[in-house]
Amino acid sequence: MNKYKLLILTCFFLLTICFSKVNAMINSYSLTGRIICLDSGHGGIDTGAKNSNIVEKDLNLILSKKLEKQLTSRGAIVYQTREDDYDLSTTTTGRKKSDLYNRAKYINQIKPDMFISIHLNATTNPSWRGLQIFYTNKNEQNKIIAEIITNYLKNNMSNVRNTKKDNSYYMYKHINYPGILIEAGFISNPNDNYLLRQSAYQDRLVALISNAIEIYFQNN
Numbered sequence: 001m002n003k004y005k006l007l008i009l010t011c012f013f014l015l016t017i018c019f020s021k022v023n024a025m026i027n028s029y030s031l032t033g034r035i036i037c038l039d040s041g042h043g044g045i046d047t048g049a050k051n052s053n054i055v056e057k058d059l060n061l062i063l064s065k066k067l068e069k070q071l072t073s074r075g076a077i078v079y080q081t082r083e084d085d086y087d088l089s090t091t092t093t094g095r096k097k098s099d100l101y102n103r104a105k106y107i108n109q110i111k112p113d114m115f116i117s118i119h120l121n122a123t124t125n126p127s128w129r130g131l132q133i134f135y136t137n138k139n140e141q142n143k144i145i146a147e148i149i150t151n152y153l154k155n156n157m158s159n160v161r162n163t164k165k166d167n168s169y170y171m172y173k174h175i176n177y178p179g180i181l182i183e184a185g186f187i188s189n190p191n192d193n194y195l196l197r198q199s200a201y202q203d204r205l206v207a208l209i210s211n212a213i214e215i216y217f218q219n220n
């Protein structure tokens, strides 16, 4: 009899552990079912901004892939406008416009809950620095996404600039789904340039962006 009691108690104990693990997994999959499209800027012969240390297209892709890993681990379904070193242009004349148009077309086909373009900034004044999020008012959620992510980043890292509305971007005029453009830093600033090349900094940045995306989806 004691043997049976022990067996039942052991089974009960094991089941309790199993259920608590399942619950913990469900809780950590906070982005389950969310479709997110990442758009790594430039690619192929379009390098984007560059200097002796950084070619923008390469770092955009590194950040996008790291962000994809973070979001996927939280349950999101992630698409990328590009997976490697190429652009999306389908014409030789007007290549840039074709690339941007096809990115917008791809994002519209995915019908994501959110898209995020990733770029790096550069300017002739080396003192300009910091991450900045741009949005258009094409979708009313854009400003909300931009502000939630910016505020979260401001609370957790230094050198985050205020959000900026900019309706002039050709590509974003054609996207029918909510999203933002993240300029992750100025490669023309020595401090930003150094940080952006550090794997630990990249990891922390994409983890913080993912946390902020979770906050957005919890409230919207």
Ligand SMILES: [Zn+2]
Binding pocket: 041, 042, 048, 049, 056, 119, 120
């Ligand atoms: Zn760019």
